[in-house]
Amino acid sequence: MSLAHDARVAVRPATTAQPSARAWPEIDNPAAWIVAVLLLIMPLIANGFFLIEIFATTLILGTMALSLMFLAGYGGMVSLMQLTIAGFAAYMVAVFGVSANTNISLGWPWWLAVPMALALATIFGTLGGALAVRTEGIYTIMITLAIGAAFYYFTNQNWAIFNGHTGINTVATPHFWGVNWRADIPFYYVVLAVAALCYFAVDYISRAPFGLALQGVRDNPRRMAALGFNVNAHRVAAYAFASFVAALAGVLQVWNYRQISPGSVSVSACIDVLIIAVVGGITRPIGPFIGALIFVLLRTFALDVLIKFGLDGNRFRLLIGLGFLAIVFWSSDGVIGLWQRWRQSHRPTTGRSGGAHGHG
Amino acid sequence: MSRFIERHPVWALIVIIAIAVALWLVFAVWPPGLEEAIGRKRVFLNAVFNGVTLGGLYFLVASGFTLIFGLMRNVNLAHGSLYLFGGYVGYAISTATGSWLLSFILAFLLTALVGVLLQVIVFRRMEGQDLRQTMVTIGLSIVFADLMLWACGGDFYQIQTPSWLVGPMDLPLITAVKSSGEPVYLRYPVVRLVIFAASVVIGVGMWLALNRTRIGMIIRAGVDDRDMLAATGVRIQLVFVLVFAFGAGLAGIAGVVGGTFQSLSPGEDIRFLLASLVVVIVGGMGSIPGAALGALIIGLAEQLGSVYIPTYAIVVTFLIMVLVLAIRPQGLLARR
Numbered sequence: 001m002s003l004a005h006d007a008r009v010a011v012r013p014a015t016t017a018q019p020s021a022r023a024w025p026e027i028d029n030p031a032a033w034i035v036a037v038l039l040l041i042m043p044l045i046a047n048g049f050f051l052i053e054i055f056a057t058t059l060i061l062g063t064m065a066l067s068l069m070f071l072a073g074y075g076g077m078v079s080l081m082q083l084t085i086a087g088f089a090a091y092m093v094a095v096f097g098v099s100a101n102t103n104i105s106l107g108w109p110w111w112l113a114v115p116m117a118l119a120l121a122t123i124f125g126t127l128g129g130a131l132a133v134r135t136e137g138i139y140t141i142m143i144t145l146a147i148g149a150a151f152y153y154f155t156n157q158n159w160a161i162f163n164g165h166t167g168i169n170t171v172a173t174p175h176f177w178g179v180n181w182r183a184d185i186p187f188y189y190v191v192l193a194v195a196a197l198c199y200f201a202v203d204y205i206s207r208a209p210f211g212l213a214l215q216g217v218r219d220n221p222r223r224m225a226a227l228g229f230n231v232n233a234h235r236v237a238a239y240a241f242a243s244f245v246a247a248l249a250g251v252l253q254v255w256n257y258r259q260i261s262p263g264s265v266s267v268s269a270c271i272d273v274l275i276i277a278v279v280g281g282i283t284r285p286i287g288p289f290i291g292a293l294i295f296v297l298l299r300t301f302a303l304d305v306l307i308k309f310g311l312d313g314n315r316f317r318l319l320i321g322l323g324f325l326a327i328v329f330w331s332s333d334g335v336i337g338l339w340q341r342w343r344q345s346h347r348p349t350t351g352r353s354g355g356a357h358g359h360g
Numbered sequence: 361m362s363r364f365i366e367r368h369p370v371w372a373l374i375v376i377i378a379i380a381v382a383l384w385l386v387f388a389v390w391p392p393g394l395e396e397a398i399g400r401k402r403v404f405l406n407a408v409f410n411g412v413t414l415g416g417l418y419f420l421v422a423s424g425f426t427l428i429f430g431l432m433r434n435v436n437l438a439h440g441s442l443y444l445f446g447g448y449v450g451y452a453i454s455t456a457t458g459s460w461l462l463s464f465i466l467a468f469l470l471t472a473l474v475g476v477l478l479q480v481i482v483f484r485r486m487e488g489q490d491l492r493q494t495m496v497t498i499g500l501s502i503v504f505a506d507l508m509l510w511a512c513g514g515d516f517y518q519i520q521t522p523s524w525l526v527g528p529m530d531l532p533l534i535t536a537v538k539s540s541g542e543p544v545y546l547r548y549p550v551v552r553l554v555i556f557a558a559s560v561v562i563g564v565g566m567w568l569a570l571n572r573t574r575i576g577m578i579i580r581a582g583v584d585d586r587d588m589l590a591a592t593g594v595r596i597q598l599v600f601v602l603v604f605a606f607g608a609g610l611a612g613i614a615g616v617v618g619g620t621f622q623s624l625s626p627g628e629d630i631r632f633l634l635a636s637l638v639v640v641i642v643g644g645m646g647s648i649p650g651a652a653l654g655a656l657i658i659g660l661a662e663q664l665g666s667v668y669i670p671t672y673a674i675v676v677t678f679l680i681m682v683l684v685l686a687i688r689p690q691g692l693l694a695r696r
Contacts, residue, residue, distance in 0.1 A: 078491065131682060134689040138435050138490045139645070142637050143685070145437070149634040150678040158671045267630045268505075271498055278495060315510065321502030328495045 039192055048184045052256070053300065056188050058292045059195040060256060063249035065277040065288030066195075067242040070202050073282040074211055075238040076218035079132065081144040083273045084151045085125040085243045086250030087265030091155070091162060092117035093171065093254050100170035104163055110174040118247045125243025126236060133235040136221075148270040155262040167261025171254055182255060191252055195289070198245045202285045205241065214238050268317075275324045281334030290335055295320070389534055389543075398668070401536060405546050407667040408660065413552040415659025416559035417621060420614035421632050422639035422651045423566065424607030430583040430646025431603050433490055434483060437497040439611055440633030441504035446471040446612025447619040447628070448508060451517045460522040460620075467616045468609040475608025479601050501629065509626050519619040525551040555617050562610075563652055570648060579603060583646055638677060642684045644691025653693055 038045075042055055068082045097113035099105040108116070132143045155162040162168075173182035181190055205211040214234050216224045221231045254260050263269075272295065280291025302316040331337040365372040386408065390401045398404070425439045436442075446467040453463035478500070486492050528547040536544045570576035578599055581589045590596040618624070618632065635658065640646075643654025661680055665673030684692060 078494075131685050134685050138433070138494060139641075141437075141494055142435060142641060143681075146634060146637045146641060146681060147678070149630065149637075150674055150681075153631075153634075153674040154672075154678075157674055160671060267634075268502070271502065274495075274498065275502075315506060317502055318506040318510075321499050321506060325496060325499035325503065328492060328499060 042192075043185045043188060051184050051188050054293075054296055056191045056256060058289065058296045059191045060249050060252045061273070061276055061296065062280075062289035062292035063195050063198050063252070064246055064273050065280065065292055066198055066202055066285060067245040067249070068273055068277045069280075069282045069285060069288045070205075070245065071238055071242045072277065073284070073287075074206055074214050074218060075235060076137075077129075077132065077140050077235065077238070078274070079129070079144040079239070079242070080141060080270050080274055081125070081128055081148045081151075082242065082246045083270045084148040084265055085121050085128070085246040086253060087155075087260065087269075088124050088151070089117045089121035089247035089250030090254035090260045090264070091168070092120050093251050094168040094260050095161060098172035099168050101163055101168050104161065104168060110172070114251055117251060118244065121247035121250060122240060122243045125246065126240040129239025129243070130236050132239070133232050145267070145270070148265070149267050152262055152265050152267055152270075155265060162262070165262055167259060167263075169259040171258050171260065173255045173258065182258075187255070191256075194248050194252060198248060199285055199289070202245070206285070210234070210237070272320075275320060277334075279324060279327050279334050281336030283333055284336055287334055287336050294335065298323075386533065389537055402544075402546065403667060405533060406548070407663045409546075409548055409552070411660035411663035412656065413556040413621075413659075414663060415656040416556040417614060417617050418632075418635050418639050418659050419563060419652050419655035420559050420610055420617060422636040422643075422655055423563065423648055424610035424614075425636040426640045426643070426646055426648065426651045427579075427610075428604055428607040429640065431579060431586070432483070432600055433488075433586075435490070435494045435497065436607075437494060437633060438478075438501040438504060439497075439607075439636055440629035440631070441501045441508070442471050442474065442608050442611040443615045443618065443632045444508060444624065444626075444629040445474065445504065446615030447519075447624040448512050448517070448615070449612065450616030450619055451519050451624060454519050454616075460519070460525075463519065464613055464616050467612040471612025471615070472605040472609035475604045475606075476601055478608070479604040483604075484597065484600075501633075505626065505629055508629075514626055517619065517624040518622075519616060519624075521551050521620055525554055529553070551620065555621070559617075562613075563648070566648055575599075575602075638681050640691070641681055642692060644694030647691065647693050650691055650693035654691070 039055075043051060046055065064082055064086050067085075068079060071082075072078045093110075093113055094101075095104060096106050096108045096116050097110055098107050106113075128144065128147050131147070132140045135143065155167075156165050158164065173180075173187075175181065179186050181187060206215075213224065213229055216227075217229065217231050217234050224234075225231050253264070257264075276291040276295050277288045278291070279294060280289065281287030298320060299316060302319055303314075306315060306319070327334055331341070333340070386405065395401065421439070421443055424442075425436060428434055428436050428439075449470050450463040450467040453466045454460055457463075482496060482500070483493055486496070527550060529550050531546045531548055533546045534543045538544060568576075570580060578589065578594055582594075582596065582599060586596070614632070615624070618628065622628075639651055639654035639658050641654075642657060643650030643652070657680060658677055661676045662673060665676040669676070688694075
């Protein structure tokens with residue numbers, strides 16, 4: 001039982017875990033190791049469908065939601081444009097790289113197209129963030145939603161770059177070192193590596209000076225300004241980092257589906273990312289991945305399950321909406337919060353002794 | 361007004377020149393050089409009229425949104441769903457009874473009822489928790505969208521325009537002069553003009569109700585300082601319910617209008633949510649005159665944009681929002 005364990009049991013947001021700075025919080029948690037090993041040997045357990053449609057998709061969506069979790073959980077800024085940034089990166093990969101739409105795609109090799117897409121999407125997200133930080137709190141949602149919706153309608157209208165509502169199809173995926181990186185198993189490991197990288201980066205930044213200052217800005221911007229921190233610069237930097245994470249997820253997504261169309265950046269998809277993050281829990285980086293797993297499982301199997309119970313299988317979104325409402329009503333910290341509450345109610349003594357240990 | 365000119369002489373000059381140019385473009389007979397440069401005057405005037413009437417529709421949607429936000433600090437992202445709900449109700453009523461006016465009344469009442477239920481059952485429980493309320497409205501918009509898709513399917517519906525409003529009318533605006541010297545006047549659908557006039561009447565009525573009546577005084581006080589108003593003994597919950605009902609009802613009316621102007625289908629809820637978001641961001645959150653100005657600007661920008669730069673029209677709307685956020689983050693007519 002170390003300080004790190006305190007963070008796991010604490011119901012308060014991650015700020016209470018401050019004493020644990022500079023230690024990886026999950027390093028002595030057996031459950032985390034089991035999950036890590038399971039994820040690594042997943043290709044041995046799961047076949048192609050489960051590997052890509054469930055786990056890789058979960059990791060990609062989880063990474064997108066992770067960028068939102070970073071902004072919302074540590075920065076207090078709920079941005080609905082994270083999917084738009086990912087979609088922008090995906091479009092840029094398709095536009096600069098190779099695809100079936102030769103009149104649009106510039107045909108660059110992937111190692112040139114991807115950094116370009118990442119850079120442009122990060123700039124796009126940072127500019128959007130710079131706009132959003134001009135107002136505060138609740139307005140952020142409105143402005144970022146407006147940006148996301150505007151981008152969706154723009155991709156629908158514009159034929160010169162975004163090829164209108166048909167989008168760009170048959171986007172090429174990388175082939176090098178004799179490996180087809182879009183084959184199921186290599187692609188799964190690419191996605192896993194990127195997701196893990198993003199997860200640990202967010203985890204690290206949340207305890208680095210920048211992340212601590214950001215959490216300070218979230219809790220009391222005036223006080224941080226009085227202490228000499230540039231509040232807006234911290235917020236914009238947070239947007240820049242989150243945009244990069246979202247852009248990485250976007251590149252993976254376009255490789256996964258090999259096509260991108262306005263439907264992938266629609267407003268309901270933007271909202272899905274928020275749902276994933278909120279259902280999973282926006283106080284800890286693992287939350288978005290849990291939320292993404294629940295979302296993907298529901299999306300894939302809701303049809304069969306609903307029909308089995310004699311209901312209309314097309315009511316998947318109704319189910320998602322009601323589940324989201326239930327989570328917002330009863331747990332402000334998503335599934336993680338429910339789990340922690342359940343643990344605390346069943347093992348109150350352990351929780352308290354761990355806490356005492358942590359502060360001692 | 362005069363204070364604005366004193367404070368910002370340069371801006372005032374730019375605004376006055378812009379208004380003068382716009383008036384000249386509308387009323388003057390265009391010289392041939394101008395027609396060659398930017399096309400026929402008829403096209404331009406049609407775009408302007410479409411923009412203004414669309415602005416009227418946007419105002420109906422956005423004024424309810426901004427009123428609810430101003431008083432309750434509730435960003436109601438289910439407002440688009442209320443719009444679509446009102447439209448479907450209006451369609452059902454007008455096909456069942458054949459009465460266009462009755463569909464307005466019932467759409468207003470039913471959507472207002474939904475608003476009352478939302479306020480009483482949901483939002484009263486989480487007062488003061490802005491973010492949570494907004495999340496709930498997002499969840500509700502998903503649920504509503506799916507329920508309406510379930511009930512109405514994915515088809516397009518259009519509400520029948522009543523026979524006494526069908527057809528165009530001549531407006532005293534000259535679009536061109538024939539070679540014989542005979543002027544050609546602009547012809548424009550009556551129904552759009554009537555609806556625009558109605559939205560102006562509603563807007564003026566709201567302004568009068570807010571500024572000249574006791575309930576309006578209470579609402580304005582609530583927008584300024586909700587807690588202080590509650591402390592003076594006003595039954596604030598009742599005021600909240602009334603305002604929410606009225607704002608939702610306006611969205612319902614707008615749904616019927618939109619169903620007559622354009623069409624109703626899944627996805628329209630998001631479109632009008634976006635429109636009301638941009639309108640209130642541009643005009644100023646919580647301000648009714650701001651909603652009117654914002655709706656006019658956005659409606660005009662959308663229509664003129666789609667005529668003159670078709671594939672980049674949405675970017676114009678978006679750039680206006682960016683510009684306003686950069687210069688005046690609180691919105692053009694917000695008081696803060």
